[in-house]
Amino acid sequence: MPATKTSKSTIRFVLFFMLVTASTLVAQNPDSVKLRQIYDFYLTKSKCYSNLDYLVNQIGGRLSGSPEAEKAVQWAKKAMYEAGADTVILQPCMVPHWVRGAKEKCVLSSTKLKLTKTLNCVALGSSVGTGVKGIKAKVIEVNSFEELEKLGEKEIKGKIVFYNVFFDQTKIRPGNAYGEAVKYRSKGASQAAKYGAVASLLRSMTSVADDEPHTGNMNYDTSISKTKIPSLAISYVAADVLHGSLAADKTLEIYVETHCMTFPDAASFNVVGQITGTEKPNEFILSGGHLDCWDNGKGAHDDGTGVVQSIELLAAFKQMGIRPKHSIRAVAFMNEENGLAGGTAYAKYAKDHNEKHLAALETDAGGYTPRAFGVDTLNGLYKMVVGWKDLFSPYLIDKIQKEGGGADISVLEKSGVPCIGFEPDTQRYFDIHHTAADTFDKVNKRELELGAGGIGALIYLLDKYYPY
Numbered sequence: 001m002p003a004t005k006t007s008k009s010t011i012r013f014v015l016f017f018m019l020v021t022a023s024t025l026v027a028q029n030p031d032s033v034k035l036r037q038i039y040d041f042y043l044t045k046s047k048c049y050s051n052l053d054y055l056v057n058q059i060g061g062r063l064s065g066s067p068e069a070e071k072a073v074q075w076a077k078k079a080m081y082e083a084g085a086d087t088v089i090l091q092p093c094m095v096p097h098w099v100r101g102a103k104e105k106c107v108l109s110s111t112k113l114k115l116t117k118t119l120n121c122v123a124l125g126s127s128v129g130t131g132v133k134g135i136k137a138k139v140i141e142v143n144s145f146e147e148l149e150k151l152g153e154k155e156i157k158g159k160i161v162f163y164n165v166f167f168d169q170t171k172i173r174p175g176n177a178y179g180e181a182v183k184y185r186s187k188g189a190s191q192a193a194k195y196g197a198v199a200s201l202l203r204s205m206t207s208v209a210d211d212e213p214h215t216g217n218m219n220y221d222t223s224i225s226k227t228k229i230p231s232l233a234i235s236y237v238a239a240d241v242l243h244g245s246l247a248a249d250k251t252l253e254i255y256v257e258t259h260c261m262t263f264p265d266a267a268s269f270n271v272v273g274q275i276t277g278t279e280k281p282n283e284f285i286l287s288g289g290h291l292d293c294w295d296n297g298k299g300a301h302d303d304g305t306g307v308v309q310s311i312e313l314l315a316a317f318k319q320m321g322i323r324p325k326h327s328i329r330a331v332a333f334m335n336e337e338n339g340l341a342g343g344t345a346y347a348k349y350a351k352d353h354n355e356k357h358l359a360a361l362e363t364d365a366g367g368y369t370p371r372a373f374g375v376d377t378l379n380g381l382y383k384m385v386v387g388w389k390d391l392f393s394p395y396l397i398d399k400i401q402k403e404g405g406g407a408d409i410s411v412l413e414k415s416g417v418p419c420i421g422f423e424p425d426t427q428r429y430f431d432i433h434h435t436a437a438d439t440f441d442k443v444n445k446r447e448l449e450l451g452a453g454g455i456g457a458l459i460y461l462l463d464k465y466y467p468y
């Protein structure tokens with residue numbers, strides 16, 4: 001029937017019109033258009049990857065107080081100016097100066113098992129050394145501090161305590177398993193010394209069954225014990241060997257030799273690159289990572305990637321001609337790994353200079369595929385960012401979680417600055433964390449750039465809209 005035919009085609013036309021209008025509206029949403037442009041910049045023009053190549057391969061391991069850390073400071077300053085910073089500030093801080101010295105030794109010997117075996121090991125950061133004489137003693141294995149306490153001085157005195165603690169495999173986020181287990185690294189030596197142990201050994205903080213030992217910081221807690229004993233991590237495989245050997249011979253011995261030394265604190269710097277805001281220059285939004293890393297590796301994922309992603313923020317704003325209302329900062333923090341002197345110095349500088357920080361983001365979970373932002377609820381920050389979920393989902397960031405931050409910005413956070421943690425997929429992060437295997441080849445260029453793009457896009461939106 002003609003009438004029906006007309007109305008059908010009218011409906012079709014209206015539906016078609018609505019579809020075109022809707023898709024045009026989506027396409028013309030200025031924020032979604034801008035995010036597309038920002039990501040295009042990062043995926044085609046960014047220098048994240050070549051910057052990381054230089055930092056990791058030309059400078060390498062850069063523990064606080066080392067000549068390499070100083071080189072990294074000078075490099076970051078230059079890279080920030082090249083990226084387009086209006087100004088680069090070097091913020092002084094005094095950092096611990098701990099030196100590993102000659103390669104560590106850990107040798108298992110058992111007369112009963114007719115076994116002498118070298119175990120792959122690494123001294124923990126801040127540990128005292130054994131010196132050339134080394135320490136040879138029987139070993140007592142524990143799975144927890146509670147077990148250690150039950151054994152007491154009677155069983156522990158004169159022995160080496162071996163913390164055979166695994167990551168909880170049921171934890172979906174490896175960072176949570178790390179968070180639970182890391183107390184054995186940080187406090188294990190003091191707890192063992194309390195009962196008269198002569199050294200402490202630790203199963204490496206990882207889930208991967210390989211032969212790489214993982215270092216990381218420890219500290220002597222004088223409220224637990226005044227005695228400082230050497231502390232080392234052995235690889236996952238070595239921990240299995242030690243555990244199996246102890247089951248067959250409780251009288252076996254371990255010889256450890258380390259040459260660590262602690263020198264007086266050294267002068268160093270945070271490197272802060274800034275694009276000054278056009279409307280509110282004394283209000284700041286920052287993205288930061290840490291410049292220092294452990295000396296046994298090259299700090300590619302931890303945290304070279306965070307540093308280059310943050311530096312690229314300056315390049316994106318400058319090269320895309322985005323003039324921020326607020327001052328935008330890229331911060332290369334010093335001394336995250338063994339002291340947090342840089343994070344503390346940054347917060348003090350902000351306070352001393354009456355700087356108002358609107359928000360601070362940290363990227364220190366590796367340069368892997370971006371997944372989420374963890375955002376503090378303070379000052380309506382979470383509420384605002386979660387409203388942008390649909391803008392980020394095409395770029396793989398499909399979760400905006402409550403509460404975030406990072407170690408370096410934790411001091412700012414305590415002073416009331418809402419913080420954000422960039423959260424990539426971290427399933428592989430603890431495979432290489434604090435090991436000699438944290439090298440450039442482990443970083444995927446596109447994953448690194450996608451993460452940097454997410455950070456750049458978020459800072460762009462925050463500058464435009466926050467705090468309302």
Ligand SMILES: [Zn+2]
Nearest residue numbers: 290302303364
């Ligand atoms: Zn880190």
